[in-house]
Amino acid sequence: xxxxxxxxxxxxxxxxxxxxxxxxxxxxxxxxxxxxxxxxxxxxxxxxxxxxxxxxxxxxxxxxxxxxxxxxxxxxxxxxxxxxxxxxxxxxxxxxxxxxxxxxxxxxxxxxxxxxxxxxxxxxxxxxxxxxxxxxxxxxxxxxxxxxxxxxxxxxxxxxxxxxxxxxxxxxxxxxxxxxxxxxxxxxxxxxxxxxxxxxxxxxxxxxxxxxxxxxxxxxxxxxxxxxxxxxxxxxxxxxxxxxxxxxxxxxxxxxxxxxxxxxxxxxxxxxxxxxxxxxxxxxxxxxxxxxxxxxxxxxxxxxxxxxxxxxxxxxxxxxxxxxxxxxxxxxx
Numbered sequence: 001x002x003x004x005x006x007x008x009x010x011x012x013x014x015x016x017x018x019x020x021x022x023x024x025x026x027x028x029x030x031x032x033x034x035x036x037x038x039x040x041x042x043x044x045x046x047x048x049x050x051x052x053x054x055x056x057x058x059x060x061x062x063x064x065x066x067x068x069x070x071x072x073x074x075x076x077x078x079x080x081x082x083x084x085x086x087x088x089x090x091x092x093x094x095x096x097x098x099x100x101x102x103x104x105x106x107x108x109x110x111x112x113x114x115x116x117x118x119x120x121x122x123x124x125x126x127x128x129x130x131x132x133x134x135x136x137x138x139x140x141x142x143x144x145x146x147x148x149x150x151x152x153x154x155x156x157x158x159x160x161x162x163x164x165x166x167x168x169x170x171x172x173x174x175x176x177x178x179x180x181x182x183x184x185x186x187x188x189x190x191x192x193x194x195x196x197x198x199x200x201x202x203x204x205x206x207x208x209x210x211x212x213x214x215x216x217x218x219x220x221x222x223x224x225x226x227x228x229x230x231x232x233x234x235x236x237x238x239x240x241x242x243x244x245x246x247x248x249x250x251x252x253x254x255x256x257x258x259x260x261x262x263x264x265x266x267x268x269x270x271x272x273x274x275x276x277x278x279x280x281x282x283x284x285x286x287x288x289x290x291x292x293x294x295x296x297x298x299x300x301x302x303x304x305x306x307x308x309x310x311x312x313x314x315x316x317x318x319x320x321x322x323x324x325x326x327x328x329x330x331x332x333x
Contacts, residue, residue, distance in 0.1 A: 014097035017287020019254035021097035022064030054329025085247035090173025092257010125173035143307035153212030172261030174225035200227035200245025
């Protein structure tokens with residue numbers, strides 16, 4: 001797994017709305033499903049995750065995915081996501097980047113002259129039907145239909161060093177605590193990153209083990225994955241700006257794809273959005289994901305689509321000098 005003397009490991013590095021995604025083929029993994037393979041990776045591939053995420057090869061904001069087979073013959077690709085603190089169950093920006101990579105590398109066939117490609121990607125939280133828009137031979141955008149998203153709690157009072165806040169818990173492939181920060185002393189901007197990390201961590205710690213973050217059918221999907229700090233910059237309630245603080249204080253540079261689904265569930269719950277309306281979710285780096293609600297079930301859960309784009313920015317070849325005392329690397333925070 002870790003490159004030995006004279007060996008190298010090559011990755012394809014993309015970003016979606018500024019958030020990195022390092023794509024790696026780590027070889028066969030055990031398990032019948034992608035969720036099973038994630039469980040196997042937690043035990044067997046954590047050193048490789050650290051090797052790829054930690055400095056000097058990565059940084060505290062690094063994100064990536066191990067390419068795996070789909071759950072069955074109806075799927076095209078599978079992916080196990082990883083970040084600075086482990087392995088996640090959902091990742092919208094990574095899904096967008098993975099499909100762009102699959103088109104670029106010819107992993108999926110684009111019919112000659114076609115401007116549209118349908119792809120099915122299996123992720124730990126479930127199966128995602130995807131439409132890639134093709135222009136000039138490359139992927140112009142990727143739209144995925146997420147697993148069912150729903151609200152599990154509202155009105156959760158949390159005391160923080162920034163004052164009391166009200167959190168709402170919703171699921172979009174992972175559980176997110178949403179907190180409106182319009183009336184706080186912080187804003188979704190680079191100048192406030194330190195405060196945003198601190199606030200996001202405080203909320204996540206306060207809600208660790210909270211009953212609203214328990215998945216009804218599979219405990220591997222339970223737990224508050226991150227905190228979405230959001231604000232409305234203008235008069236349009238369907239244009240928001242947000243930052244998701246997840247894992248070990250990791251800052252999502254993108255608007256967070258699975259988090260956008262979680263936000264759509266809350267917006268619908270509060271009567272702020274209807275089926276077919278466009279939600280423009282802006283990330284801290286300025287990129288935008290566009291979300292829609294396709295349908296609503298009798299219990300209020302929503303089926304959403306999220307659209308964005310990804311761009312390749314590097315092909316990286318890594319090695320590990322056996323004499324390097326830093327070994328698998330380090331993180332300064």
